[in-house]
Amino acid sequence: METATSVQTKRLLASNRVPLLIISLGHMLNDLMTSVLPALIPILIIEFDLSYTQSGLIIMVANVTSSLVQPVFGYLSDRKPLLWLLPLGVFFTGLGLSGIAVAPSYVWLLFFVGLSGLGSAAFHPEASRGAHLAAGKGKGLAQSIFQVGGNGGQALGPLMIPLFLSTMGVKGTPFFLIPAVLAAYLLWILRPWMKEKRISQQRSVKEIKGKDQPLFLLLLVFVVTMRSWITIGVTTFLPLYYINVSKMTIDQASVYTFIFLLFGALGTLAGGPIADYLGKKTVVNASLLLAIPFLFLLPYVEGIIAMVVVGFLGFILFSSFAVTVVFGQELIPGKVGMASGLMIGFAIGAAGIGATALGYFVDHAASSESGLTFVLKLLSWILVVSGLISLTLPNDKKMANQ
Numbered sequence: 001m002e003t004a005t006s007v008q009t010k011r012l013l014a015s016n017r018v019p020l021l022i023i024s025l026g027h028m029l030n031d032l033m034t035s036v037l038p039a040l041i042p043i044l045i046i047e048f049d050l051s052y053t054q055s056g057l058i059i060m061v062a063n064v065t066s067s068l069v070q071p072v073f074g075y076l077s078d079r080k081p082l083l084w085l086l087p088l089g090v091f092f093t094g095l096g097l098s099g100i101a102v103a104p105s106y107v108w109l110l111f112f113v114g115l116s117g118l119g120s121a122a123f124h125p126e127a128s129r130g131a132h133l134a135a136g137k138g139k140g141l142a143q144s145i146f147q148v149g150g151n152g153g154q155a156l157g158p159l160m161i162p163l164f165l166s167t168m169g170v171k172g173t174p175f176f177l178i179p180a181v182l183a184a185y186l187l188w189i190l191r192p193w194m195k196e197k198r199i200s201q202q203r204s205v206k207e208i209k210g211k212d213q214p215l216f217l218l219l220l221v222f223v224v225t226m227r228s229w230i231t232i233g234v235t236t237f238l239p240l241y242y243i244n245v246s247k248m249t250i251d252q253a254s255v256y257t258f259i260f261l262l263f264g265a266l267g268t269l270a271g272g273p274i275a276d277y278l279g280k281k282t283v284v285n286a287s288l289l290l291a292i293p294f295l296f297l298l299p300y301v302e303g304i305i306a307m308v309v310v311g312f313l314g315f316i317l318f319s320s321f322a323v324t325v326v327f328g329q330e331l332i333p334g335k336v337g338m339a340s341g342l343m344i345g346f347a348i349g350a351a352g353i354g355a356t357a358l359g360y361f362v363d364h365a366a367s368s369e370s371g372l373t374f375v376l377k378l379l380s381w382i383l384v385v386s387g388l389i390s391l392t393l394p395n396d397k398k399m400a401n402q
Helices: 004-014 017-048 052-068 070-079 085-102 106-133 139-189 191-207 214-244 250-278 280-289 292-300 303-318 321-331 336-363 368-390 396-401
Strands: none
Touching (some): 017 106, 017 214, 070 106, 139 321, 214 250, 250 280, 280 321, 336 368
16 A cells, blocks of 8 residues: 555656656766865875876776766666666765775775766766656757756865865765765655656657767767866866965865856756757857867956856856767667767766876976966867867758758
């Protein structure tokens, strides 16, 4: 016999809106935890006496484990429902982050970072599928709502530094078991809805039109990798630039990261509906080309002007974040998990490797000040190249009419 609570839960999940909001909230809590790590780097450098190369390696391990292996989870979930990955994945994201508090050495620090990353990798493909199942015809809007949850979490993550981690240091990381348990509980409740929707999807999969376009998918993955290299570079090295060159405190530098990611979340929310109307290629091209002058300006502005520039840069760059996920899903129809793993995961993980290279440049420069300035200028030219390459992507409006 069903209890009143279970009946009420079923009624809430009968609408796609509530499950989509739950998945987006879970995404926010998951990415809040993962985004703490880049902002925590200045503290880790002090507590573990790390070089810039070692700090770059931490970012690489985080991005490789949380991102490069996502297509594997996506491939497996395309073949067979793995609904338990949602709650279990987000729980391990928090568990690994909390473990940093007891890491006795740099090797153990990398282990806990990797554990947290694998949890995030397990979570994302199935969560993106949930957003896809709840989308209906508005794929761009639904993916934007899902992604804005993640970007909102990324914006909130750096605020954990001035709120309590700057005072408590790494000993404060066990706090993140609270959002991990909360997200795992909410996503556990969602499993019956996901199971029902997956069955419906499998019945209609034969009706999916279109054929795989691997060459264009490879091109899109490359463009997304370059964009991700830029966003990772900004969130990792811009705070270090402000601390070492502009002589800000860690708390002050974290505010700029928050602004970048907050406006990035707003851009993500805006990009999906715009792409539903104007087309995905148009939004991808605009998000890369229009961001160029703002990134070039970063080393030359300070104060309020810098906050405005950082805000515009985040809004424009992230406006194509959800769009490229849907674009990828259309280039390999019927493989939602794999496409999501490639766009959200693999491309970002590959970009994470670039973070190590950027750290190497800083370490081997004449000074940290000149090295950090060089890195920001290098990211600007990478943005120029990726924007030009994005012009060769296929016209999705014409694809839809074929």
